[in-house]
Amino acid sequence: MVSNEKSVGSRLWIFAVWATTIFFIINLFGIIAAVVTSSFATRWLRAWFPDGFTTKWYFSAWAEFQLGDLLIVTFQIVFAVVFLSGLIGVPAAYAMARRNFPGKQIVLLLLLLPLLVPPVTFGIPLATVLYKSGLGGTMFGVILANLVPTVPFVILVMIPFIEQIDPRVEAAARVFGAGTFRMFIHVLLPLLLPGVLASLLLVLVRTIAMFELTFLTAGPTSQTLVVALYYAVFAAGVRAVQSIDAMAVVYMVTTLIWLVIALRFVNPTQMVTRAKQQPAH
Amino acid sequence: MSSVDYHSNPGLKARLAARGLDSVTLLVLPAIALLVGLFVYPFLYGLWLSFNPKDGSLLGNYFKFFSDPFLYDTIGTTLKLAVPVTILNLVFAVPVAFRVRLMKNQRLLTTILVLPITLGTVLVAEGMLNYLGPQGWANRIMMLFGIISSPVKLTNNYWGVMLSLVITGFPFTFLLTLSYISGIDPALEQAAATLGAKASARFRHIFLPLLIPGLAITFCLSFVQAYSVFPSAVLLGAPAGPTRVISIAAYQAAFEEYDYSMASAIAMIMGAVQLVVVAFVLQIRNLFYRGPAGGAKG
Numbered sequence: 001m002v003s004n005e006k007s008v009g010s011r012l013w014i015f016a017v018w019a020t021t022i023f024f025i026i027n028l029f030g031i032i033a034a035v036v037t038s039s040f041a042t043r044w045l046r047a048w049f050p051d052g053f054t055t056k057w058y059f060s061a062w063a064e065f066q067l068g069d070l071l072i073v074t075f076q077i078v079f080a081v082v083f084l085s086g087l088i089g090v091p092a093a094y095a096m097a098r099r100n101f102p103g104k105q106i107v108l109l110l111l112l113l114p115l116l117v118p119p120v121t122f123g124i125p126l127a128t129v130l131y132k133s134g135l136g137g138t139m140f141g142v143i144l145a146n147l148v149p150t151v152p153f154v155i156l157v158m159i160p161f162i163e164q165i166d167p168r169v170e171a172a173a174r175v176f177g178a179g180t181f182r183m184f185i186h187v188l189l190p191l192l193l194p195g196v197l198a199s200l201l202l203v204l205v206r207t208i209a210m211f212e213l214t215f216l217t218a219g220p221t222s223q224t225l226v227v228a229l230y231y232a233v234f235a236a237g238v239r240a241v242q243s244i245d246a247m248a249v250v251y252m253v254t255t256l257i258w259l260v261i262a263l264r265f266v267n268p269t270q271m272v273t274r275a276k277q278q279p280a281h
Numbered sequence: 282m283s284s285v286d287y288h289s290n291p292g293l294k295a296r297l298a299a300r301g302l303d304s305v306t307l308l309v310l311p312a313i314a315l316l317v318g319l320f321v322y323p324f325l326y327g328l329w330l331s332f333n334p335k336d337g338s339l340l341g342n343y344f345k346f347f348s349d350p351f352l353y354d355t356i357g358t359t360l361k362l363a364v365p366v367t368i369l370n371l372v373f374a375v376p377v378a379f380r381v382r383l384m385k386n387q388r389l390l391t392t393i394l395v396l397p398i399t400l401g402t403v404l405v406a407e408g409m410l411n412y413l414g415p416q417g418w419a420n421r422i423m424m425l426f427g428i429i430s431s432p433v434k435l436t437n438n439y440w441g442v443m444l445s446l447v448i449t450g451f452p453f454t455f456l457l458t459l460s461y462i463s464g465i466d467p468a469l470e471q472a473a474a475t476l477g478a479k480a481s482a483r484f485r486h487i488f489l490p491l492l493i494p495g496l497a498i499t500f501c502l503s504f505v506q507a508y509s510v511f512p513s514a515v516l517l518g519a520p521a522g523p524t525r526v527i528s529i530a531a532y533q534a535a536f537e538e539y540d541y542s543m544a545s546a547i548a549m550i551m552g553a554v555q556l557v558v559v560a561f562v563l564q565i566r567n568l569f570y571r572g573p574a575g576g577a578k579g
Binding site for chain 1: 315409
């Protein structure tokens with residue numbers, strides 16, 4: 001703490017800052033609570049709260065939107081994206097962290113661009129190419145499209161993580177006669193595991209919520225939960241509001257379970273900042 | 282091979298290794314191949330496609346875009362949403378981040394704020410339709426406190442989209458700003474305080490110059506997010522009129538008119554406008570101090 005004496009002005013200022021923050025959080029919880037309350041409501045018109053509560057909307061939403069199939073498709077896509085971005089991203093991050101090669105700056109730019117250009121901008125040309133090659137609307141096409149931002153993300157999160165591992169540890173393993181494969185399994189993998197886990201959990205949470213790319217490339221059989229939710233809200237009026245809200249709650253729970261798991265391993269600020277290096281002190 | 286041989290005539294492999302190219306470097310190739318195939322190639326293909334419109338002329342799509350108000354107005358509509366929202370988010374994020382920086386237990390707050398980012402724009406839009414609707418809690422509470430006498434229309438117009446961009450954009454801007462502020466060495470502030478600088482002076486002379494580069498990046502990233510708004514502009518806005526943003530125009534060209542050439546042209550224009558804004562902001566940043574924010578060693 002820098003100074004303890006506080007003038008009236010600074011007290012007022014501190015109060016205003018906290019009031020704004022609390023106002024924001026109240027509204028945020030209001031939005032989430034409105035969805036949850038509505039999904040359990042029997043009839044909710046022109047009143048503060050619904051007339052009664054029921055769970056029947058979950059059963060009707062489950063049947064109407066084929067939520068079982070949607071969840072299976074969502075997790076097939078998400079786990080494929082997580083597995084492939086780890087498989088491609090981690091070795092690439094290792095090469096980027098350990099070697100200085102000509103053109104490294106260009107590769108770094110190539111990695112940054114998909115994270116800086118918004119998904120809609122590159123998603124439309126990408127969807128065009130995928131549809132022309134017959135991959136548009138397939139699950140494989142959706143997986144490929146989702147890899148574009150996730151592979152650079154994994155690489156950029158892993159580079160500082162790998163850089164902090166002392167290369168002499170690897171050299172020591174080599175001296176004692178470990179081959180590349182054994183060194184990888186017994187030395188590198190255990191050291192890298194926390195970083196890999198953190199980056200892949202972030203990829204998982206991001207891919208479940210990735211709307212634009214999936215929306216642009218998915219067909220009827222390759223929709224994820226968030227895209228199906230968009231179509232349901234878009235066509236609101238066809239189905240009961242509560243049914244759509246029940247689906248939204250299912251989506252919310254699916255995302256939040258993974259968020260809670262992810263937050264055990266990562267700092268919330270890592271959800272938005274990429275590849276932030278720990279300060280030295 | 283003896284060491285003398287090695288030095289006098291290194292093999293190709295050794296020469297490449299000396300420049301940093303060996304089997305480890307090759308591990309980066311799958312990632313490069315993926316990005317060239319799925320990012321660079323589609324982008325170049327889209328650029329080429331945009332110059333090959335249905336009518337056969339070179340610039341047909343671009344002429345069509347800039348002569349049809351229904352199309353070129355989307356740029357203004359998008360900027361009218363994205364620029365105020367980005368500035369608003371940044372203006373709120375900086376003071377809050379400065380307070381939170383002093384908190385011992387930031388984790389609860391940052392966890393709450395990461396929620397809307399994780400849940401995504403579609404869910405926030407769905408929730409806001411309930412919450413901000415004419416019978417929603419927001420209007421009811423404002424009427425209860427006598428702020429308004431009849432429900433205000435907050436959905437299916439400009440304000441609905443604007444508020445949804447604040448709900449998802451503010452936490453993003455805040456967390457980014459917080460990570461930049463935490464990167465500034467606290468010793469610098471303590472030194473200024475020891476020399477008698479008041480809080481406002483410390484902010485103006487110590488933090489602000491060090492923060493400008495980070496704030497410029499934060500502005501760019503937040504702007505890019507708001508600029509490419511799509512689901513909430515459709516669900517919470519009036520997609521035929523006041524919130525017909527440029528991504529809606531691109532989507533409609535591609536998936537409703539099946540004119541991929543026009544859609545690519547709109548995507549390219551979208552990218553170009555965004556690039557102009559980002560370049561402009563980064564240019565302003567260059568007018569300010571650039572250097573280490575770490576202090577101490579040097």
